[in-house]
Amino acid sequence: MLAEVQEKIIQLTNELNDYNYQYYVLANSEISDYNFDQKLKELEALEAQYPQFKDPNSPSQQVGGDITHKFNTVQHRWPMLSLGNTYNEQELRDFDERVRKVVGDQVQYVCELKFDGLSISITYQNGKLIRAVTRGDGTQGDEVTNNVKTIRSIPHNLHPGRYPELFEIRGEIFMHRKAFERLNKGREQDGKQTYANPRNFASGTIKLQDPKEVAKRPLDCFLYFLYCENRAKQFPGHWESIQAVKEWGFQTCEHTKLCNSIEDILSFISHWDTQRHQLSYDIDGIVIKVNDYAQQEELGFTAKSPRWAISYKFRAECVETTLNSIIYQVGRTGAVTPVANLKPVLLAGTTVKRASLHNANEIARLDLHEGDTVFVEKGGEIIPKIIGINNEKRAKNTLAIVYPTHCPECGTQLIRQEGEAVHYCPNEDGCRPQIVGKLKHFIGRKMMDIQGLGNETIATFFQLGLLSKITDIYSLSEQREQLKKIERFGEKSIENMLTGIEESKSKPFEKVLFALGIRHVGDTTAKKLAAYFKNIQAMNDATIADIAAVPDVGERIAMSVFDYLHDPVHQLELEKLKAAGLQFAVVEQERILAGNSLSNKSFLISGVFANYSREELTHLIESHGGKIVSSISAKLNYLVAGDKMGPSKLAKAEKLQIPIISEDEIIKMINQDN
Numbered sequence: 001m002l003a004e005v006q007e008k009i010i011q012l013t014n015e016l017n018d019y020n021y022q023y024y025v026l027a028n029s030e031i032s033d034y035n036f037d038q039k040l041k042e043l044e045a046l047e048a049q050y051p052q053f054k055d056p057n058s059p060s061q062q063v064g065g066d067i068t069h070k071f072n073t074v075q076h077r078w079p080m081l082s083l084g085n086t087y088n089e090q091e092l093r094d095f096d097e098r099v100r101k102v103v104g105d106q107v108q109y110v111c112e113l114k115f116d117g118l119s120i121s122i123t124y125q126n127g128k129l130i131r132a133v134t135r136g137d138g139t140q141g142d143e144v145t146n147n148v149k150t151i152r153s154i155p156h157n158l159h160p161g162r163y164p165e166l167f168e169i170r171g172e173i174f175m176h177r178k179a180f181e182r183l184n185k186g187r188e189q190d191g192k193q194t195y196a197n198p199r200n201f202a203s204g205t206i207k208l209q210d211p212k213e214v215a216k217r218p219l220d221c222f223l224y225f226l227y228c229e230n231r232a233k234q235f236p237g238h239w240e241s242i243q244a245v246k247e248w249g250f251q252t253c254e255h256t257k258l259c260n261s262i263e264d265i266l267s268f269i270s271h272w273d274t275q276r277h278q279l280s281y282d283i284d285g286i287v288i289k290v291n292d293y294a295q296q297e298e299l300g301f302t303a304k305s306p307r308w309a310i311s312y313k314f315r316a317e318c319v320e321t322t323l324n325s326i327i328y329q330v331g332r333t334g335a336v337t338p339v340a341n342l343k344p345v346l347l348a349g350t351t352v353k354r355a356s357l358h359n360a361n362e363i364a365r366l367d368l369h370e371g372d373t374v375f376v377e378k379g380g381e382i383i384p385k386i387i388g389i390n391n392e393k394r395a396k397n398t399l400a401i402v403y404p405t406h407c408p409e410c411g412t413q414l415i416r417q418e419g420e421a422v423h424y425c426p427n428e429d430g431c432r433p434q435i436v437g438k439l440k441h442f443i444g445r446k447m448m449d450i451q452g453l454g455n456e457t458i459a460t461f462f463q464l465g466l467l468s469k470i471t472d473i474y475s476l477s478e479q480r481e482q483l484k485k486i487e488r489f490g491e492k493s494i495e496n497m498l499t500g501i502e503e504s505k506s507k508p509f510e511k512v513l514f515a516l517g518i519r520h521v522g523d524t525t526a527k528k529l530a531a532y533f534k535n536i537q538a539m540n541d542a543t544i545a546d547i548a549a550v551p552d553v554g555e556r557i558a559m560s561v562f563d564y565l566h567d568p569v570h571q572l573e574l575e576k577l578k579a580a581g582l583q584f585a586v587v588e589q590e591r592i593l594a595g596n597s598l599s600n601k602s603f604l605i606s607g608v609f610a611n612y613s614r615e616e617l618t619h620l621i622e623s624h625g626g627k628i629v630s631s632i633s634a635k636l637n638y639l640v641a642g643d644k645m646g647p648s649k650l651a652k653a654e655k656l657q658i659p660i661i662s663e664d665e666i667i668k669m670i671n672q673d674n
């Protein structure tokens, strides 16, 4: 009996690990989410009963926590070294002198922008992208091939040309500032944590486990370095290799320049020091490389970096200005954020009037006083920050800034949860920015997406006393006469809006859950909660522990959901919304075409299909009496094979002489019966 349990645990562990590998590494989903969850639950139940058989790396440990599915570690064929840094002209002149001492006076340099992203090494064989690896510790990195393949500017196949049979090309993955700002704004609206700068966003993205998610984020890449056997025989130097890779189909930077003297280098640097803000992406310096490969070899390497290259780092721009005042913004969730109003000052190409102060701890850390002269810096971050105070300029007897104890909007006493840096206003149903913020969130594009009702209208309706809670939106149709009286709000607009409101009633449960604005519940969490509980009643009946058992939902979210659902005001609201006709349950797809043409037959679905998703095929087969299995055995009746199916599976099926059929053949089998 015990041996059987142990065997079952091992089998489930292996199966789930295999699915995870398929899904996360090969981007190939071999099982429906539902079936995966069922198996996981079975494993969790067995592990709870027989902890002695639990694998410390069990897949049950990888869901819901911070543990990520690891990438393969790959050794770099050529180590990925870093560059020595310089910060001033003299250090650059010293570098030039050192170079000339070794190679003589005939030296050319390639000057390049130093992109502020993450470096990547990509291997091509016979013109095909076969592997992409992050820098890691310089000697080995993470294999992120599938993620890198989603970057449009990186070719999967090269243009015909005389490229080496096998080579490695290195470059920098980054995100354009505009795309970063757009994505961060979206995250903010979804109640997700925002990223500090495009570099963090890019490196966070490339380490995502799901390439489909990576594909949604617009990453870009400049290539700046080629490695292959006998490189110096094919190209005299770095410059020529970069011209060649451009022709093979790689994106290189148009600003790269060949320089003949230190004076040329210095003018390149000073040009970009002032002009870098005109670029659509961030750079943090200039890289200077000796061009000639033979000279590079002569110069060699130190333990950490090449002697033939160096980087010049721009200083983060910093200016002095006066703190005019501090305002405390109250957000939709009640979080209070201090923002410094500054005397306007020019910094890194834009006029800065405000700086974020994050929270009370930051004000205390800076020991900020009223009217202080502050240093403001714009480094990699988009929002400038106050990095310090010019104490010499502080007037006598100024008062230290004291964080408010009460909400600046509604006067309610603020609360600060243990371990959290942020203060909250708890008066969520009576505090203006929270009410208006919640209403605006509710109608948002990714939530209820109510056509004909925009943020400005929400603000106007709130002011006129027509809206103060979500349920009021669904009784607006009873206020037609009132609405008609509003200036610049014609009958057509009213009709459009009321139609939009009516249509929103068919938005799925997961959208409704997201739209309610429950603290810490973004779109992904809402989806997971909806899929797990299926309806609001089941959620209501759940304990905090039940909610925390939902994949990827931690204690903090569970507590927030529980508190929300058990608040009498919210309960009344939810009842009213239900009565208005909003969706509070998952609508299962109708089992169209149901029959039993496939009964007593087992199917294994593998690969990617042209006309159906794997879920749709599973559904079709099951609704016709077929059984879906997940591993190949002699008992399997059919292997339904799509593109990109693993070769081992195919070989095994062939060996066991299992019929291999296509999606079209499945449909034929079903149609024969109908």
Ligand code: IVH
Pocket (backbone or CB within 6 Å): 081, 082, 083, 084, 112, 113, 114, 115, 116, 117, 118, 119, 135, 172, 224, 225, 287, 306, 309, 311
């Ligand atoms: S060349 C041995 N060129 O800077 C030379 N690096 O501090 C290797 N970087 O890890 C790098 N722009 O991530 C090179 N045009 C450029 C670069 C660049 C940015 C980054 C790269 C590297 C770091 C070195």
